[in-house]
Every structure is written in C-alpha cells, then in structure tokens.
Amino acid sequence: MSAQPNAAAAGTIDIGGDLTVNRLGFGAMRITGSGIWGAPPDHDRAIATLRTVVELGVNFIDTADSYGPEVSENLIAEALYPYPDDLVIATKGGLVRPGPNRWDAAGRPEHLREACEGSLRRLRLDQIPLYQFHRPDPAVPLAESVGAIAELKAEGKIRHVGLSNVSETQLREAEKITPIVSIQNRYNVGDRRSQPVVDLCEQEQLVFLPWAPVMEGNQHAAVLAAAENHGVTPHQIILAWLLAVSPQMLPIPGTGSPEHAVENVAAVAVDLTAEELAAVSYGG
Numbered sequence: 001m002s003a004q005p006n007a008a009a010a011g012t013i014d015i016g017g018d019l020t021v022n023r024l025g026f027g028a029m030r031i032t033g034s035g036i037w038g039a040p041p042d043h044d045r046a047i048a049t050l051r052t053v054v055e056l057g058v059n060f061i062d063t064a065d066s067y068g069p070e071v072s073e074n075l076i077a078e079a080l081y082p083y084p085d086d087l088v089i090a091t092k093g094g095l096v097r098p099g100p101n102r103w104d105a106a107g108r109p110e111h112l113r114e115a116c117e118g119s120l121r122r123l124r125l126d127q128i129p130l131y132q133f134h135r136p137d138p139a140v141p142l143a144e145s146v147g148a149i150a151e152l153k154a155e156g157k158i159r160h161v162g163l164s165n166v167s168e169t170q171l172r173e174a175e176k177i178t179p180i181v182s183i184q185n186r187y188n189v190g191d192r193r194s195q196p197v198v199d200l201c202e203q204e205q206l207v208f209l210p211w212a213p214v215m216e217g218n219q220h221a222a223v224l225a226a227a228e229n230h231g232v233t234p235h236q237i238i239l240a241w242l243l244a245v246s247p248q249m250l251p252i253p254g255t256g257s258p259e260h261a262v263e264n265v266a267a268v269a270v271d272l273t274a275e276e277l278a279a280v281s282y283g284g
Helices: 043-055 071-080 109-123 142-154 168-175 195-204 221-230 234-245 258-269 274-283
Strands: 012-015 019-022 060-062 088-093 128-133 158-164 182-186 207-211
Touching: 043 071, 043 258, 071 109, 088 109, 109 128, 109 142, 128 142, 128 182, 142 158, 142 168, 158 168, 158 207, 168 195, 182 195, 195 207, 221 234, 221 274, 234 258, 234 274
Parallel strands: 060 088, 088 128, 128 158, 158 182, 182 207
Antiparallel strands: 012 019
C-alpha cells in the first residue's frame, strides 16, 4: 500500500443531496481525556492528529458537544480553522456529562438550543452542516426534541439533520417533522443489531455512520485470516469490510494518534475478495 494513503480512494458519498465527502471520515471523540473527559493527555498530539487526517483527504469530521465536554469541538477549531472549503463538520447535541464515562440524555428543547448555539460558537461556524440528535431522551417526547432541532434548521443554524442511536420507528416519527439525512448507530463486525437500519439507509439513500466501528471484531477468525492474507492489521480489515458491506456506510474511526490515523486511512486500499467479505459478514 502507498506510504501516503488518501481517503479519496474510498470514493464519495452525498449527504442531504448537496454535501459530498470522501467515504472515510474521522470520529473526534478520542482526542479528549480519559473517559472522554477533559483535555487530552498531549494537546499537541491531538492537534497533530486532526491536521493529519485532513492532510490524508478526510473531509468529514464527526464530533459532539459532549466529547470532553466541549473539548473536541474547541480542538477542531484550534487545529483547522479557517476550514478547508470541502470540510464537513458534523456535531451532536442531546447528552450531558456529569463525569468521566457518564452520559445522560438531555432532550429538552431549551437544552438542545443551548447546545447547538454553543457548538456554533466553539466550532466558529455560522451554520452546522450536519447536526445530529445524540440520543432520544425517555423523559422527553421525541417529537419535542426533533421539533427543536427543526426550528434551529429553519433559523439557518443547521443545514441538515441527523439522528443517533435510534430505531426505524423513531426515524419514521422524526421524518414527519423534518427531513433526516443520516443515522449514527452502533455497528461493527460483532454487533449488527442495527442491520435493519442500514438496509433502510440503502433503500432511502440516507448516510449510515457506524459508531464503535472497529470494536468486537479484532479476534474474529475471518478478520484475522484476511489480515494475514493482506499483510495488514485487523482494524484495517474491519474498516475495509465496512466500506464494502454497504454503499451508504460512512465509517468514522477515531484516534488520538497521528500514526494510527494514517493506518486507518490506509484501509481504503484494502480490497477484500468476495469470499473474505462473506466470511467476515457471516462467518465471524
């Protein structure tokens, strides 16, 4: 594989019909501290990671106000502003952080407005290209939460709306309120409970953003066999599998390491055979 991989080799995908990005993105959760809390242990390394992924052709970065909290968004602006013309930054609102590794739902309309406006300030944006509701709040009707985000879109603060951690039923309810262009659910080799949602995204040309994309797969026999065959890491096989398994898949692997970012992007050059793809998909 090339010593300098480029995410453009993964091809492109359209978000909402008017944003086109390379089909390997970057998840900016792990540029924060332990427990996704506070500042990263090495600030300069986090900045270097963000700059490296953009240099490698990644033009879709996914973050959230709750990563840190606020730390990830601030670092993105520090590292990359003024942004390249083709860079699409997606962020999320709807969770609050009482402490490390703790995530509480917060879907009240007033909170979502405050969260969105905070993200705009930290990211130094006039409009967020893709704003995602991070998780439905059992204490707040979904229609109220999505309605608040639809209002922000009508005000021009959001360009497109996405959902995270939702079922097909919840997607359908949200679509009655505002157009939805993307779904971000947990999905990887070992956890495919969201496969029906992936299938739906294919049918309706929605973007599917798998979170935790490389978890629970590194020790699967088919992954290990393919990694040995191609002379790459199991992580790279898993990313190649995600790219191959659905044209609507936009993987967003995250890291706080420039070196690991290069390794992730190099996965776009891995060409799985039909047999390997089937073995990873069905054999485990």
